[in-house]
Amino acid sequence: MLNNFVSLDMDALCNRLCENKKTLIIYHERSDADAVGSAFALKEIFRLMGIFSMCACADEVPERLKFLSEDTQGSVVIEDGMSIGHERVISVDSASPSQLGVLFDMLRKDIDLMIDHHGTGTIYADNYIDATASATGEIIFEIAKTLYAQGRLPIITPRIINCVYAAISSDTGGFRFANVTPRTHRIAAELLEAGAESARINHILFNSKTKKQMSAEGEAARRLKLHYDGRIASVTIPYSSVQSLGLCDENMETVIEIPRSVGGVEVAFSVRQSEPKPFFRVSMRSSTDFDVSAVCRIFGGGGHMRASGCSLEASGIEQAEQMLVDAIIRQMEKSN
Numbered sequence: 001m002l003n004n005f006v007s008l009d010m011d012a013l014c015n016r017l018c019e020n021k022k023t024l025i026i027y028h029e030r031s032d033a034d035a036v037g038s039a040f041a042l043k044e045i046f047r048l049m050g051i052f053s054m055c056a057c058a059d060e061v062p063e064r065l066k067f068l069s070e071d072t073q074g075s076v077v078i079e080d081g082m083s084i085g086h087e088r089v090i091s092v093d094s095a096s097p098s099q100l101g102v103l104f105d106m107l108r109k110d111i112d113l114m115i116d117h118h119g120t121g122t123i124y125a126d127n128y129i130d131a132t133a134s135a136t137g138e139i140i141f142e143i144a145k146t147l148y149a150q151g152r153l154p155i156i157t158p159r160i161i162n163c164v165y166a167a168i169s170s171d172t173g174g175f176r177f178a179n180v181t182p183r184t185h186r187i188a189a190e191l192l193e194a195g196a197e198s199a200r201i202n203h204i205l206f207n208s209k210t211k212k213q214m215s216a217e218g219e220a221a222r223r224l225k226l227h228y229d230g231r232i233a234s235v236t237i238p239y240s241s242v243q244s245l246g247l248c249d250e251n252m253e254t255v256i257e258i259p260r261s262v263g264g265v266e267v268a269f270s271v272r273q274s275e276p277k278p279f280f281r282v283s284m285r286s287s288t289d290f291d292v293s294a295v296c297r298i299f300g301g302g303g304h305m306r307a308s309g310c311s312l313e314a315s316g317i318e319q320a321e322q323m324l325v326d327a328i329i330r331q332m333e334k335s336n
């Protein structure tokens with residue numbers, strides 16, 4: 001893709017955001033709390049500045065994240081999104097067109113800005129990308145503080161505080177992952193001082209699983225495999241399990257935690273088949289400096305060094321699993 005897009009600094013970004021245009025805020029499919037929290041915090045910022053905006057995604061907001069989008073008036077599926085007569089589109093937490101699903105094709109010419117923290121991806125608009133931020137929520141909070149300091153945002157409301165806190169807590173695994181920096185904790189401290197409901201939010205994000213999610217994790221644990229002297233661990237959820245347990249994508253998001261939590265494992269991945277097609281969705285995590293985004297890029301995906309994803313076609317789920325193991329081993333041997 002030919003890239004003539006401008007990378008903005010914080011001041012230029014804030015100036016752009018202040019343009020009074022009807023705005024559609026979009027975020028990635030299979031949304032996490034960083035995507036939803038960042039989108040709805042930005043919507044609140046616009047509301048307080050008197051700028052009309054709506055949030056849209058190719059998927060519904062997941063049930064467990066509805067507390068972030070409680071004013072559901074602000075959330076639209078794309079058919080409705082087209083009718084708001086938007087004058088610009090801003091994406092958050094979405095590193096590549098593919099993450100936006102059908103939204104990208106429908107809106108590509110209207111995308112004015114991307115605000116993101118992924119270090120790898122395909123730039124598709126003028127952008128503010130800070131790969132040192134643990135979450136897009138960190139950037140949104142910086143936007144709020146900058147606009148407030150400039151006198152353009154009258155107040156930073158509890159809604160902004162809670163959405164940003166959830167975004168950061170989610171993308172850092174409750175402040176446990178390697179993307180956590182001193183700045184992350186300073187921001188968290190500021191958010192707590194401002195009244196972030198941390199206990200409630202962390203309980204929702206990490207301690208309350210649905211029964212379906214438990215079934216998916218149980219199935220994953222049953223199908224756990226170790227490879228390469230236990231340095232690689234994988235789990236697979238084939239369509240037959242999806243069907244017999246009645247799972248949907250949302251129930252399977254946390255299965256990656258199963259191989260990841262095995263001691264000694266450096267690279268963990270999950271392979272999910274949510275449709276009766278030879279099409280597999282992969283999440284990959286690294287517990288070391290090994291760059292899983294390099295492996296995912298081989299299959300057309302990407303993400304962060306320690307957390308990435310991709311999709312692939314293979315004759316069966318075990319073949320897909322083997323292809324990934326082979327690719328990881330090749331990459332490990334290369335980086336030795």
Ligand SMILES: [Mn+2]
Pocket residue numbers: 034035093117134135136171
């Ligand atoms: Mn994120």
